[in-house]
Amino acid sequence: xxxxxxxxxxxxxxxxxxxxxxxxxxxxxxxxxxxxxxxxxxxxxxxxxxxxxxxxxxxxxxxxxxxxxxxxxxxxxxxxxxxxxxxxxxxxxxxxxxxxxxxxxxxxxxxxxxxxxxxxxxxxxxxxxxxxxxxxxxxxxxxxxxxxxxxxxxxxxxxxxxxxxxxxxxxxxxxxxxxxxxxxxxxxxxxxxxxxxxxxxxxxxxxxxxxxxxxxxxxxxxxxxxxxxxxxxxxxxxxxxxxxxxxxxxxxxxxxxxxxxxxxxxxxxxxxxxxxxxxxxxxxxxxxx
Amino acid sequence: xxxxxxxxxxxxxxxxxxxxxxxxxxxxxxxxxxxxxxxxxxxxxxxxxxxxxxxxxxxxxxxxxxxxxxxxxxxxxxxxxxxxxxxxxxxxxxxxxxxxxxxxxxxxxxxxxxxxxxxxxxxxxxxxxxxxxxxxxxxxxxxxxxxxxxxxxxxxxxxxxxxxxxxxxxxxxxxxxxxxxxxxxxxxxxxxxxxxxxxxxxxxxxxxxxxxxxxxxxxxxxxxxxxxxxxxxx
Numbered sequence: 001x002x003x004x005x006x007x008x009x010x011x012x013x014x015x016x017x018x019x020x021x022x023x024x025x026x027x028x029x030x031x032x033x034x035x036x037x038x039x040x041x042x043x044x045x046x047x048x049x050x051x052x053x054x055x056x057x058x059x060x061x062x063x064x065x066x067x068x069x070x071x072x073x074x075x076x077x078x079x080x081x082x083x084x085x086x087x088x089x090x091x092x093x094x095x096x097x098x099x100x101x102x103x104x105x106x107x108x109x110x111x112x113x114x115x116x117x118x119x120x121x122x123x124x125x126x127x128x129x130x131x132x133x134x135x136x137x138x139x140x141x142x143x144x145x146x147x148x149x150x151x152x153x154x155x156x157x158x159x160x161x162x163x164x165x166x167x168x169x170x171x172x173x174x175x176x177x178x179x180x181x182x183x184x185x186x187x188x189x190x191x192x193x194x195x196x197x198x199x200x201x202x203x204x205x206x207x208x209x210x211x212x213x214x215x216x217x218x219x220x221x222x223x224x225x226x227x228x229x230x231x232x233x234x235x236x237x238x239x240x241x242x243x244x245x246x247x248x249x250x251x252x253x254x255x256x257x258x259x260x261x262x263x264x265x266x267x268x269x270x271x272x273x274x275x276x277x278x279x280x281x282x283x284x285x286x287x288x289x
Numbered sequence: 290x291x292x293x294x295x296x297x298x299x300x301x302x303x304x305x306x307x308x309x310x311x312x313x314x315x316x317x318x319x320x321x322x323x324x325x326x327x328x329x330x331x332x333x334x335x336x337x338x339x340x341x342x343x344x345x346x347x348x349x350x351x352x353x354x355x356x357x358x359x360x361x362x363x364x365x366x367x368x369x370x371x372x373x374x375x376x377x378x379x380x381x382x383x384x385x386x387x388x389x390x391x392x393x394x395x396x397x398x399x400x401x402x403x404x405x406x407x408x409x410x411x412x413x414x415x416x417x418x419x420x421x422x423x424x425x426x427x428x429x430x431x432x433x434x435x436x437x438x439x440x441x442x443x444x445x446x447x448x449x450x451x452x453x454x455x456x457x458x459x460x461x462x463x464x465x466x467x468x469x470x471x472x473x474x475x476x477x478x479x480x481x482x483x484x485x486x487x488x489x490x491x492x493x494x495x496x497x498x499x500x501x502x503x504x505x506x507x508x509x510x511x512x513x514x515x516x517x518x519x520x521x522x523x
Contacts, residue, residue, distance in 0.1 A: 169388040173381045180379045183341050184393035184440075185367035 007138035009255040015144055015213065017251015018151030019045075022206040023228045024235065024243035025155055026199035029162070032175040032238045033195050036086060036097035042225030043108040044074050044200040046218060048207025050112060053123050053216040063126035067208050074204030075197035082196040087189075105221070112218035120215030147209045154205065155244045158198075162240055171195060230273045236286020246284060291318035293355070294444050294475045295340070300349035302332075302339040302499075309335045311499040312349070317444075322466065322476040324486040327496035328522055333479040334376050336496070337446050340477075341373050342366045353444065370396050372437030376448040378429045382422035386413060389421050389432055393440045400441030409465060410435050427458035434465060444475045451482045459485055483521060495520050 023041055030038045051070035055061040061069065081104065089096040125143045132141040162168040174181045174188050182188045207220075214220060228247075235246030250269050258265040276284060295317040302310035309332050317323045325333045338344040340351055342363040351358050353369050367373070372393070381389055390403070390413075407414040410431040416424065424432060430450055437445060450466075451459045459482065466489045469476060480486040486493065487510055495503040497520065505513050 166391065169384055169392055172383045173392055176381050176383060177379060179343050179363065180373075180375060181392070182363040183343055183367055183373045183375075184437075185364050185396055186394060187364050 004138050006259050009259045010252060011138070011140070011144055011148070011255075013252040013255015013258075014248065015147050015151075015251070016254060017248040018148055018155070019206045019210055019224060019247075020228055020231045020251050021155050021244045021247030022151055022202045023224065024232045024247050025158060025240065026202035027228070027232055028238050028240050028243045029158075029171075029195055029202075030199040032240075033171060033178075033192055034082075034086065034090065034097070035094060036089070036101065037094060037237075038199070039098055039102040039225070040081075040105040040108065041101075041200065041203050041228065042221030042223075043105045044078060044203035044221070045207040045210070045224060046112065046221030047074050047077065047108065048204030049123070049211040049216045049220060050116075050207075050218075051204070052208040052211050053121050056123070057121075063208075063212075067205070070208050071201040071204035074207075075201040078200035079193050079197040082193050086196070105225075109218055109222055116218055118217065118219055120217035123211040123216050125212045143212060147213070150209060151206070154202070155247075158202070159240055159244060227269055230269050232283075233273050234269075234276045234283060236283025239283070239285035239287075242283065242285025291320060293317070294319055294321075294353070295477065296350070296352040297336075297340065298350040298352075300336070300339055300347065300351060302335055302344050302348075303346040304335070304344075309499055310339060310347070313339075313496075313499070314501055315494050317475055317477055319475055320470070320473050321492065322470050322478065322490045323492045323494065324478045324480050324490045325494045325496050325501075326480060326483060326486060326517075326521060328520075329481075331496045332499040333496055334448055335499075337373075337448050337477070337479060340366075340446065341371070367393075367442075368396055370441070370443040372396075372440055372442030372445045374433045374437055374445065374447045374450060376452075378426075378433040380421040380424065380429045380432055382420060384421050385417065386419050386421060386424065386432060387417040390417075390436050390439065393436055395440055397441035397443065401438045403439070406435045406438060409438075409468060427454050427461075430454060430458070430462065431465075434462070438469070442474075445469065445477070447476060447478045449479055449481060451480065451485050463488060483517070493517075 023045060027038055027041055030036060048070050051073045052063070052066035055066045055069060085100060085104070086097065089100055129143040129146050132139055162171055170181065170186055170191060174191055178188045210220070231247050231250050232243065234250065235242040250272065253272070254265055254268055257268040293316055297313055297315045300310055300313040301308070313336055325336060327333055335344060339347045342358065342361055347359065349359065353366065353371060356369060358366050358369070381392070384392065412428050413431055413435060416428065421429070434447070434450065450462050454462070463485060466476065470489070478486065478490065491507050493505045494501045495505065495517070503520065505517060
């Protein structure tokens with residue numbers, strides 16, 4: 001095994017890990033505030049990638065504007081869904097939210113499979129980020145470096161906004177006792193809608209970032225979400241920092257197993273999940289409720 | 290009576306299917322401190338929750354500062370200038386003391402400054418970075434009151450501020466209420482500790498089975514003490 005292969009897989013692991021982190025971070029925000037397990041998160045990841053592709057294909061709008069516009073479109077779509085559908089199940093058992101979002105996921109994925117098939121659409125790297133640098137121990141493609149940096153900035157920026165700012169204090173307080181926060185004059189229903197928008201926009205951005213690396217495929221959301229839910233179980237549901245760290249760490253672990261024992265790479269995360277469930281069922285960063 | 294701040298008429302309220310408030314009537318004028326007294330479970334806390342709009346199902350009329358609020362959501366009611374200190378204090382465990390203090394947005398000018406609040410509640414001063422959950426019961430109660438005094442609310446609703454607290458803390462909260470009153474704020478207080486309530490309030494509404502059954506003014510307390518004790522079962 002060569003060092004190049006090792007570092008190459010590490011980088012790819014880090015990239016996948018940052019996608020896991022962004023998706024599970026979005027899930028954590030939504031779960032904290034809405035008490036809904038958003039099974040449609042994978043669809044929003046796929047929609048982010050498809051919106052970027054459609055912007056280029058049909059309107060001629062390139063990568064950089066799409067990086068803003070596609071997640072914005074995903075957020076708006078998500079917020080309409082929250083206002084019209086999700087709010088109807090808030091007072092019911094968690095299971096209803098899970099089933100509803102699972103159904104929404106199936107509908108969205110099914111429509112895109114019907115329209116675009118499952119072979120995948122290519123999406124080119126932005127011109128500015130083609131090529132790469134030789135770091136001596138490995139060749140670092142510029143676009144991959146950008147994805148890792150952008151994801152880390154986004155994840156830790158989101159963490160900072162939630163843990164250290166005034167808006168974040170509103171969110172944390174509303175997670176604990178929404179009625180009391182409303183009784184202080186804060187519009188919590190609006191806060192919930194915007195947070196849902198932000199949570200799914202994170203998946204949308206991940207989708208745009210992923211589009212040039214993988215193809216734009218209607219099944220991409222379904223493929224990633226299984227792993228993301230395992231990440232969420234390992235990290236502990238609802239933990240902000242936990243979802244970021246677990247996402248990145250498991251991506252790297254998956255990458256490493258591709259080098260050292262490729263046969264296990266598809267199941268290593270699930271093996272970790274089983275171990276964690278046996279030892280600490282609430283997850284590594286989870287707290288007993 | 291001074292300018293009315295709160296006028297509650299024929300207020301009915303439900304928790305799910307169970308009918309808890311059966312036509313509550315009460316009025317509070319500008320600058321008054323008024324209590325609702327009564328035994329456990331007669332609907333005192335529910336009345337406060339109904340006034341704040343937290344109780345989902347309510348009917349009748351609740352006018353605050355002259356505006357009908359029976360169809361308003363809690364955030365709109367709060368914005369009229371109401372500060373709410375709930376039962377169990379409602380300190381957010383995941384927020385620091387400072388974050389708790391600054392959580393309620395400013396509703397109107399004229400609220401107390403942070404310096405004034407720290408003078409009034411010296412115990413809170415050095416606890417800014419502690420998590421809300423790390424405070425003692427008394428400190429939590431101080432914080433819950435301090436946090437609404439910052440907002441400029443003109444009408445305060447306090448639900449059992451002395452519950453479970455040591456006598457010296459109760460005295461301290463009594464002094465805080467005097468300060469609040471001297472600032473011309475209006476207060477509606479639910480209180481089990483009648484001695485405490487009698488010391489601060491202008492008027493007492495006696496509640497039983499979801500209704501106001503008697504009103505006792507401050508001047509009448511001594512002559513009506515026996516009746517009151519019978520109501521409260523002491």
